[in-house]
Amino acid sequence: xxxxxxxxxxxxxxxxxxxxxxxxxxxxxxxxxxxxxxxxxxxxxxxxxxxxxxxxxxxxxxxxxxxxxxxxxxxxxxx
Numbered sequence: 001x002x003x004x005x006x007x008x009x010x011x012x013x014x015x016x017x018x019x020x021x022x023x024x025x026x027x028x029x030x031x032x033x034x035x036x037x038x039x040x041x042x043x044x045x046x047x048x049x050x051x052x053x054x055x056x057x058x059x060x061x062x063x064x065x066x067x068x069x070x071x072x073x074x075x076x077x078x079x
Contacts, residue, residue: 010040012054016076017068020046025073032067050079 017029026044029051033042041054051068053059061078068075 010054010056011058012052013059014079015051015053015064015068016049016079017044017051017073018049018076019073020044020049022046025071028071029068029073032071033064036063036067049076 020026020029023046026046029044030042033039033044033051033053036055036059038056038059039053040056042051044051053064061075065075
């Protein structure tokens with residue numbers, strides 16, 4: 001059973017982020033991305049560099065890039 005809850009019509013996107021190395025990094029990235037309108041869930045995993053985002057609609061990649069930059073990391077692209 002997945003810990004992630006998806007509502008009908010939601011979109012799940014996995015991004016690759018470079019520079020994350022610890023739980024603090026994960027929290028910083030998650031916090032910034034969660035402020036994007038429409039985002040309902042963010043799960044960052046430093047060990048894989050993957051950030052899974054659940055949103056009401058597809059997100060503008062530039063908005064995600066700006067949020068990751070604000071946290072001090074680099075968005076590599078979609079995984």
